[in-house]
Amino acid sequence: xxxxxxxxxxxxxRTHKKAYDQLDHARVVAICDLQPEKAERIxxxxxxxxxxxxxxxxxxxxxxxxxCLPTYLHREVVLKASAAGKHVFCEKPIxxxxxxxxxxxxxxxxAGVKLGVGHVVRFFPDYYxxxxxxxxxxxxxxxxIRTSRGGSFPSRxxxxxxxxxxxxGPIVDLIIHDFDFLLWLFGPVQxxxxxxxxxxxxxxxxxxxxxxxxxxxxHVEGVWSAPAGTPFSTSYEVAGTEGLYEYSSGSSTPLIxxxxxxxxxxxxxxxxxxxxxxxxxxxxxxFEAIEKDQPVPVSAQDAxxxxxxxxxxxxxxxxxxxxxxxxxxxx
Numbered sequence: 001x002x003x004x005x006x007x008x009x010x011x012x013x014r015t016h017k018k019a020y021d022q023l024d025h026a027r028v029v030a031i032c033d034l035q036p037e038k039a040e041r042i043x044x045x046x047x048x049x050x051x052x053x054x055x056x057x058x059x060x061x062x063x064x065x066x067x068c069l070p071t072y073l074h075r076e077v078v079l080k081a082s083a084a085g086k087h088v089f090c091e092k093p094i095x096x097x098x099x100x101x102x103x104x105x106x107x108x109x110x111a112g113v114k115l116g117v118g119h120v121v122r123f124f125p126d127y128y129x130x131x132x133x134x135x136x137x138x139x140x141x142x143x144x145i146r147t148s149r150g151g152s153f154p155s156r157x158x159x160x161x162x163x164x165x166x167x168x169g170p171i172v173d174l175i176i177h178d179f180d181f182l183l184w185l186f187g188p189v190q191x192x193x194x195x196x197x198x199x200x201x202x203x204x205x206x207x208x209x210x211x212x213x214x215x216x217x218x219h220v221e222g223v224w225s226a227p228a229g230t231p232f233s234t235s236y237e238v239a240g241t242e243g244l245y246e247y248s249s250g251s252s253t254p255l256i257x258x259x260x261x262x263x264x265x266x267x268x269x270x271x272x273x274x275x276x277x278x279x280x281x282x283x284x285x286x287f288e289a290i291e292k293d294q295p296v297p298v299s300a301q302d303a304x305x306x307x308x309x310x311x312x313x314x315x316x317x318x319x320x321x322x323x324x325x326x327x328x329x330x331x
Contacts, residue, residue, distance in 0.1 A: 002026040002287055005056035005086075007077060008068035009033035009042055012091050012118075016068055017042045019280035026064070026287045030056050053077060057084040064290070066283075067091060071173065072166040075100040082111040087290055089283065091118040093176050093310065094303035096168055101307055105300035116286040116296040117303035119180040123278040123285075126247050126254065127181060130238065133245050134185065138259065140242025142186070142216055147178045150223025151232040153204065171196075171206050171317065172310045175222035179210075179313075180298070180306035182220070188213045189309050191324045194317035197225060208313045213326065220313075 004020065006013055006028050013033070020028045021044075030048040031039040032055070039049040056062055057080055065081040067074055067090040074095055081088045088108060094117050095101040108115035121127050134142055150170065154161050161167045171194070183189065190213045197205040205225040210218040235248040243259035253265040276284065285297040312323040 002063045002290065003029045003061055004064045004066055005030045005032065005053075005059065005062040006066045006068065007032045007053045007056060009035075009038040010068065013039075013068035014042050015279055016066055016283070019277055019283050022276045022280040023284055023287070025291070026283065028066075029062060030059065032056055054080075057081055057086065063087060064089060064287070070160050070166060071096055071168065072160075075104055078104045078115070079107050082107045082113050082115070085111060085113060087114045089116045089118065089286055092120075092180070092303065093168065093172055093307055094300060095307065096166075096172065098304060098307060098311070101300065101304045105304065108300065114286075114290055114296050115300045116282075116289070117298050117300060118282065119177060119298045119303065119306065120278050120282050121177045121181045122184055122298065123281040125278075126249075127236075129255075130236065130245065130247070131185060133257070134238070134240075138243060138257065139238060139240030139245050142238050142240045144239045145182065145186075145216065145218040146221075146235075146237040147175075147182070147218065148221040148223065148233070148235045149175055149178055150221075150226065152226045152228045152230045153224045168310065168314065169206075170204065170222035170224045171208070171314045172307070174224065175206065175208065175220050175313075176306050176310045178220050178222075179309040180302065182210065182212075182218050183302070183305055183309070186212045186214060186216050186218075188305075189312075189325050191322055192309060192312040192316050193322045194313040196317040206313070206317060208316075210309065 004026055006016060009031055017028060020026060028047055030050060031043050032050045032053040033039040034051060036049050036051050043049050065086045065088050067077050071093055074090055078088050078090055105115060167173045189210050191211045194206060194208040206222040208220040233250050237246045246256040248254050257264045289296045312325055316323045
């Protein structure tokens with residue numbers, strides 16, 4: 001069984017700890033947070049609580065470090081963890097700039113440890129089901145995609161989300177999930193154009209248009225502008241040459257397939273006491289890659305590609321200009 005040191009006991013730290021409780025082949029043996037009382041609330045029996053993450057890195061019994069810190073702190077911890085010979089799972093986004101992300105990737109490769117990144121949307125059943133729908137040919141060739149994600153502003157006690165030099169705002173922190181998912185489905189992006197409604201600090205409500213190298217167009221909406229208390233929601237819509245497939249988390253029948261043969265409505269995959277959460281599924285896949293010495297399911301290079309799209313969208317929303325990422329410029 002792999003032993004894990006969890007660094008950060010905030011929202012994602014708590015989420016990851018619950019995920020570990022569903023796994024048999026890995027367990028958390030230590031949790032670090034600058035506020036030890038937060039770590040103690042989720043630690044459980046036989047889990048050490050520390051205030052200095054170096055105690056985790058220096059523990060020879062710990063195999064894996066799980067980094068659930070604010071984005072601007074990722075680089076330092078990942079570099080030190082790799083130097084200590086620990087495998088690393090890092091929450092998304094991998095970093096705030098490409099240079100840091102590539103340095104983190106290179107450091108883990110040179111140390112011979114694996115680096116996985118938490119782009120968990122790939123593991124949500126209603127999302128990976130879309131991959132199967134597209135592969136089946138039921139909607140023909142995909143042409144236009146629309147995604148939406150968000151809710152109210154994610155305020156915290158230290159309010160680091162409001163400092164876009166630390167969070168990257170909803171483009172880099174939030175809809176990077178959709179960028180990763182769309183890259184996974186459709187391949188490289190050719191050009192990016194973004195518009196935003198400016199709110200508390202910079203961009204609170206963002207619309208990003210992606211043109212993929214294969215000609216597919218995607219419209220990605222990110223929302224941090226809903227009234228306080230608004231439930232978090234996600235949706236997508238994929239229009240193909242033979243039909244339309246839709247999902248909306250807020251609907252009682254969230255899945256809709258429309259083709260020339262008619263309309264089919266369905267519910268999400270029912271939850272079972274035996275079903276692990278998407279967060280547990282992504283961690284399980286990462287640990288399996290360690291145990292079998294195979295490629296991790298979401299690599300640093302995958303995360304860097306998603307970050308490139310996010311940073312291009314951020315640049316476009318700032319300048320009002322189209323940003324080209326690759327391929328032949330046409331149209």
